Amino acid sequence: MPEVAIVGGGILGMTLALRLQGEGRQVTILEAAPETGGLTASQSIGGYTWDRFYHVILLSDSHLRKLLEELGLGAKLRWGTTRTGFYCEGDLYSLSNSLEFLRFPPLTLVDKLRLAATILYASRLQDWKALERIQVVDWLRRWSGSRTTERIWLPLLRSKLGENYRLASAAFIWAIIARMYAARRSGLKQERFGYVEGGYATVLRTFRARLQELGVRTLTGRAVTRVHDHGDRVTLESAGSGSLDFDSVILTVPCGQVARICPQLRTEEQDRLRRVVYQGIVCASLLLRRPLAGYYITNITDETVPFTAVIEMTALVDPAVFGGNRLVYLPRYLTQDDPFWNRSDTEIQEVFLNGLARMYPGFDRRDVLGVQVARVREMLAVSTLNYSEVAMPPHRTSLRNTFLVNSAQIPNGTLNVNETIGLAEAGARSLRTLLRSATPVGAPR
Secondary structure, three states: OOEEEEEOOEHHHHHHHHHHOEOOEEEEEEEOOOOOEHHHOEEEEOOEEEEOOOOOEEOOOHHHHHHHHHOOOHHHEEEEEEOEEEEEOOEEEEOOOHHHHHOOOOOOHHHHHHHHHHHHHHHHOOOHHHHHHOEHHHHHHHHHOHHHHHHHHHHHHHHHHHHHHHOEEHHHHHHHHHHHHOOEOOOOOOEEEEEEOOOHHHHHHHHHHHHHHHOOEEEEOOOEEEEEEOOOOEEEEEOOOEEEEEOEEEEOOOHHHHHHHOOOOOHHHHHHHHHOOEEEEEEEEEEEOOOOOOOOEEEEOOOOOOOOEEEEHHHOOOHHHHOOOEEEEEEEEEOOOOHHHHOOHHHHHHHHHHHHHHHOOOOOHHHEEEEEEEEEEEEEEOOEOOHHHHOOOOOEOOOOOEEEOOHHHOOOOOOOHHHHHHHHHHHHHHHHHHHHOOOOOOOOO
């Protein structure tokens, strides 16, 4: 039976394993962390378990919802209507429906009409490839005008991308608008979001059990340091864990890591992998006795605030799940060379709590019951100019038995769980034909 290795045990690697196991092949997942799950892994905060990073499910998330049904978790989906806040120039506004949008003071009526037209146009646009050729700020100025771009769009882009916003194409903002617009219903366009009871801890526990039932082998704590494709087999070396041979390997890790562990790749392949620009994230989770403002998400355009948004998860999830307390996420997106990476968790906690005190006059540090800080250096591949033509890596490499399926192959997305599962499904379909010709390790050649 041909043996296939998947390097990386996030939702992407797990979904690939689910689709590729069987059909005459044996799949093994190798994950560097102590457990599989990647960005959807959970954490303990104040004695409660929930997602390490904030996640939400949309009604339009067809790939994710189909997988949840397949895992028998459809009945555990919970839906709620949420509100949106906007923090601009020291003031907090509600922007949860059309009436509040019309009353939004920072913009004139003309500004609002142009902003609404931009969002509506982007939500209906299908040819995203044309947007890859346009710098995001140029496109926004064209449709929303200079005032709205400077006061709203540019601060939001900087908060999400830092100075990488200068490299991003209009496809980046299109993807964000299209996804969030899909979260709104008719009428006043209220947001409709969902989650699974128990968070992704529930999903991962069920998913791991399903893979085990199917015979997928999972090796955690296995950081692959070198891939050597011999032509008739692939050897994977792990730090302190020896080496393993497989008939083929699928790499789901970030492009920079692929370039480091696959020195046999051609120079042009290495160059293409290194063209992918990654954005990272530092995210603090807080367990609080009291809510802050009751918005699921508060977008921030004030550059004096040290985080890029406030996500009050318990505006969606019943606070009873956390003993009546509130769970809040404070993300900060960073470029790879941002000095903020060098700050300790304690320093980040102090900076973020000071920021909350500035935003919310009623905030009391004595209400903080727990804090966790999570970091991911290579989280999001930025949709740079002409990304799909010059940077996005293909599934197939120049090595006979080495393949690539990673989030950098989402050319215009926002890296959410639904898109990741969709990528895995498409990757599995593509690789079935390529893997079909693989010869088992040790079989006659």
